[in-house]
Amino acid sequence: MNAPIYLDYAATTPVDSRVADIMSRYLTQDGTFANPASRSHMPGWLAEQAVEGARRQVADLIGADPREIVWTSGATEADNLALIGFMRANRDKGRHLVTSTTEHKAVVDTARVLEAEGFDVTWLTPGRDGRVTPSQLADALRDDTVLISLMAVNNELGSIHDLPALAEVAHAHGAAVHVDAAQGAGKIDLDVATMGIDLMSLSAHKVYGPKGIGALYVRRHPDIRLEALIHGGGHERGMRSGTLPTHQIVGMGEAFGLATRELANDRAHTQALCSRFLDGLGELDGLYRNTDTRVAVPNIVNLAFEDVDGESLLMALRRLAISTGSACNSASVEPSYVLKEIGVPRRRALSSLRFSFGRFTTQDDIDTAVDELRQAVNALRQ
Numbered sequence: 074m075n076a077p078i079y080l081d082y083a084a085t086t087p088v089d090s091r092v093a094d095i096m097s098r099y100l101t102q103d104g105t106f107a108n109p110a111s112r113s114h115m116p117g118w119l120a121e122q123a124v125e126g127a128r129r130q131v132a133d134l135i136g137a138d139p140r141e142i143v144w145t146s147g148a149t150e151a152d153n154l155a156l157i158g159f160m161r162a163n164r165d166k167g168r169h170l171v172t173s174t175t176e177h178k179a180v181v182d183t184a185r186v187l188e189a190e191g192f193d194v195t196w197l198t199p200g201r202d203g204r205v206t207p208s209q210l211a212d213a214l215r216d217d218t219v220l221i222s223l224m225a226v227n228n229e230l231g232s233i234h235d236l237p238a239l240a241e242v243a244h245a246h247g248a249a250v251h252v253d254a255a256q257g258a259g260k261i262d263l264d265v266a267t268m269g270i271d272l273m274s275l276s277a278h279k280v281y282g283p284k285g286i287g288a289l290y291v292r293r294h295p296d297i298r299l300e301a302l303i304h305g306g307g308h309e310r311g312m313r314s315g316t317l318p319t320h321q322i323v324g325m326g327e328a329f330g331l332a333t334r335e336l337a338n339d340r341a342h343t344q345a346l347c348s349r350f351l352d353g354l355g356e357l358d359g360l361y362r363n364t365d366t367r368v369a370v371p372n373i374v375n376l377a378f379e380d381v382d383g384e385s386l387l388m389a390l391r392r393l394a395i396s397t398g399s400a401c402n403s404a405s406v407e408p409s410y411v412l413k414e415i416g417v418p419r420r421r422a423l424s425s426l427r428f429s430f431g432r433f434t435t436q437d438d439i440d441t442a443v444d445e446l447r448q449a450v451n452a453l454r455q
């Protein structure tokens with residue numbers, strides 16, 4: 074069988090070899106393996122120095138101060154810490170949170186936990202383009218709203234929220250702004266100062282870094298208060314205890330350093346690939362774009378192939394590593410909740426696939442994917 078063609082960069086990316094090279098220097102006896110919290114010897118200081126260098130690289134990508142970066146195990150933990158940590162720490166000010174129905178499960182499920190704890194959550198339904206509008210947000214805000222949580226880029230659609238406009242509305246009401254930027258980092262320009270963001274979740278493995286490491290940006294001026302979820306030792310200014318994984322952290326730092334330098338290149342590259350892909354599929358009958366490409370990143374495109382079952386298409390496209398976005402239970406296949414929430418009819422949602430491209434995707438990959446798709450769709454329709 075021919076080598077698989079990986080078009081699932083929104084699920085995870087391969088680690089850039091420049092990142093892997095650096096990580097390997099922080100593991101073994103001849104490397105910088107010491108505990109970065111060890112203050113009594115040189116190996117510990119060197120590990121701490123490496124961690125602080127990486128903290129600056131991550132901060133630089135989003136225009137933050139390194140002291141505002143808290144290491145976590147990924148964006149899932151960062152989302153949990155942002156939502157639960159903020160709501161609990163600010164419960165005397167208000168108990169109302171506003172978010173949307175198409176957030177990543179790391180936000181959706183966490184907001185449900187808060188509801189069960191007695192907090193109030195308003196769930197906004199985005200429009201057909203996948204975005205919540207500033208006026209929709211304004212209508213949902215109340216005197217007791219303390220936090221809003223909206224993602225930078227949707228992981229199934231690629232749609233980009235107008236964060237500066239949304240943050241302005243939230244701040245005018247005195248609410249803080251959390252952004253899950255797992256799919257935004259390295260894809261769109263992010264600047265926490267000019268965008269007015271108070272908390273931002275980041276992940277390394279969507280940006281050519283390793284899995285199992287992420288960060289939460291926590292604004293210092295004005296000071297954002299969080300209640301810790303993980304206790305023991307008071308690392309990370311008391312917000313997240315636990316021995317820092319130096320190799321993971323330098324990997325995330327290097328990946329974010331590369332993202333800062335290569336964002337424009339990466340974007341131009343995926344833009345060219347996306348155009349080639351959509352042009353290639355051009356005249357295919359019954360092709361429908363779930364992604365509104367006018368307001369989306371070029372590295373994610375969600376397409377429906379009408380009258381073709383998505384799961385069957387996935388099976389026919391064995392060479393392509395892609396995703397339906399739907400959740401399979403043992404008995405039934407449920408269409409993606411994101412497609413459902415933006416109003417894609419059930420039948421069309423079940424015919425949908427998400428294609429996502431990245432730094433190492435080639436034009437040949439795209440051309441092969443187009444050929445295979447055309448053949449499979451035509452075969453399944455017969």
Ligand SMILES: *Cc1c(COP(=O)(O)O)cnc(C)c1O
Pocket residue numbers: 083084146147148149150177179224226227228253254255256275276277278279285286287
């Ligand atoms: C991948 C992803 C997450 C989860 O990140 P992990 O680092 O894997 O925990 C959260 N939010 C969005 C939007 C994602 O795409």
